[in-house]
Amino acid sequence: MAVTHRSKRFNPNLVTEKIVPILLILLIVILLTVFVVIGLSLAGVVRPA
Amino acid sequence: MNFLPYLSTIVTFIFTVAVYNRYRQRGGIHLLLWAFGLLLYGIGTLSEVILGITFNAFVLKIWYLTGAMLTAAWLGMGTVHLLIRKGNAAQVITWVLAGISILAFILIVIAPVTSTAYDVTRPVSEQYKDIFSRNGLIILLTILLNIYGTLTLVGGAIYSAFLFWRKKILVNRMFGNILIAAGALSPAMGGSFLRAGLTDLLYLSEMIGAILMFIGFLIATSRSSEPANY
Numbered sequence: 001m002a003v004t005h006r007s008k009r010f011n012p013n014l015v016t017e018k019i020v021p022i023l024l025i026l027l028i029v030i031l032l033t034v035f036v037v038i039g040l041s042l043a044g045v046v047r048p049a
Numbered sequence: 050m051n052f053l054p055y056l057s058t059i060v061t062f063i064f065t066v067a068v069y070n071r072y073r074q075r076g077g078i079h080l081l082l083w084a085f086g087l088l089l090y091g092i093g094t095l096s097e098v099i100l101g102i103t104f105n106a107f108v109l110k111i112w113y114l115t116g117a118m119l120t121a122a123w124l125g126m127g128t129v130h131l132l133i134r135k136g137n138a139a140q141v142i143t144w145v146l147a148g149i150s151i152l153a154f155i156l157i158v159i160a161p162v163t164s165t166a167y168d169v170t171r172p173v174s175e176q177y178k179d180i181f182s183r184n185g186l187i188i189l190l191t192i193l194l195n196i197y198g199t200l201t202l203v204g205g206a207i208y209s210a211f212l213f214w215r216k217k218i219l220v221n222r223m224f225g226n227i228l229i230a231a232g233a234l235s236p237a238m239g240g241s242f243l244r245a246g247l248t249d250l251l252y253l254s255e256m257i258g259a260i261l262m263f264i265g266f267l268i269a270t271s272r273s274s275e276p277a278n279y
Contacts, residue, residue, distance in 0.1 A: 010220040020214050020223065024207055027230050031203050034234065037241035038192065 051172070053252040054097035057259050061091035064263040071270065079130040082143070086124030089115040094255055100173045106162040109181060112173060114157045116255075118191050119150055121198025121237065128205035149190065156187050174243055174251040199237045206230035206265075225269025232261030 010016065065087040072080035093116030099108045126139075126146055133139045161182045168176065183191075210226035213219050239254025 008218045010217055012217060016214065016217075016220065016223075020210075020227070023227055024211055024214070027203070027207050027227070027234065030234050030238065031199070031207070034199065034237045034241045035196070037245060038196070041241075041244040042192070 051101045051170075051252075053256045054094045054101065057094040057252070057256040058091055058098055060256070060259045060263055061087055061094055064259065064266065065091055067263075068266065077131075078139075079127040082123060082127035082130060086120055086122075086127060089120040089123055090255075090259065093117075093120055094259075097173055097252065097255075101169060103169060104164050104167040106164060109162060109173065109177065110157045110160070113177065113181065113183075114154060117240075118153050118157075118194050121202060121233075122146055122150075122194040123198070124233070125198035125201030125205070128201050132205050132208070149194070153187070153190050153194070156184070156190070160184065160187060172252060195237070195240060199233065202233045203230050203237070206233065221271050222269045225265045225267075225271075228261050228265030228268065230265075232258045232263075232265055234258075235261060 065084055068080055068087060069084040072084055093112055096108050096112035096115065099105065100112060123146070126143055129142060130139045163180050163182075166176070166179050206226045206229040210223050210230065213223035213226070235254045235258035236251075239251040239258075242250045242254070
């Protein structure tokens with residue numbers, strides 16, 4: 001039995017409307033932070049203890 | 050915290066089998082590449098288990114090759130195949146990555162190791178720089194492979210989650226991708242902590258990463274997500 005496109009849709013609620021975008025932005029910020037730390041360590045600003 | 054690699058290894062190998070079984074059922078080169086990347090992940094954590102018991106120069110090299118160099122890149126390669134369906138760009142990048150992986154293997158095999166200072170009670174991540182001589186090319190490849198792998202794996206999962214959120218479809222795959230992105234970020238953060246001198250957080254970040262990605266995969270492939278590419 002095929003699953004129609006309509007049946008795959010979900011109803012927006014607080015979690016999907018507000019929290020999910022915040023989570024996605026947070027993940028992007030963490031991703032960028034990881035690259036900044038790598039960049040800083042390569043530049044010699046952050047040195048291993 | 051030396052029990053953490055045991056948990057990471059068990060979770061990762063179960064995860065590998067689950068992804069490979071899905072590949073056998075549904076096909077899709079991305080699933081095969083993810084399974085391969087997870088196998089490398091598991092070999093890396095298994096090496097940590099062995100290096101927590103005894104020192105072996107070959108195992109140390111395998112740990113560095115799989116955990117530090119290849120895992121993220123091959124997992125990210127799977128995501129590239131999932132997201133880039135047109136043309137043969139994904140295939141070309143795969144062959145380039147295969148060539149770089151062979152080069153990395155040769156460089157790691159010939160790199161000198163001294164075992165005199167190794168202490169099995171301390172994490173390998175805390176000691177490898179003192180006993181494993183990495184030349185400039187190994188360090189450069191490590192950085193480039195990790196940037197490529199993290200960007201494609203995490204970026205791809207965030208992008209997929211965003212698409213499902215914007216279209217308001219397949220809520221399971223949306224949340225699954227968020228967890229996969231968070232899980233993939235965890236060892237990447239552990240690697241950054243390592244660079245900043247916080248060496249003992251790597252094992253924890255690997256375990257959290259494996260668990261989050263596995264839960265994300267299970268959610269994304271749950272029945273309500275059918276038909277799915279995962």
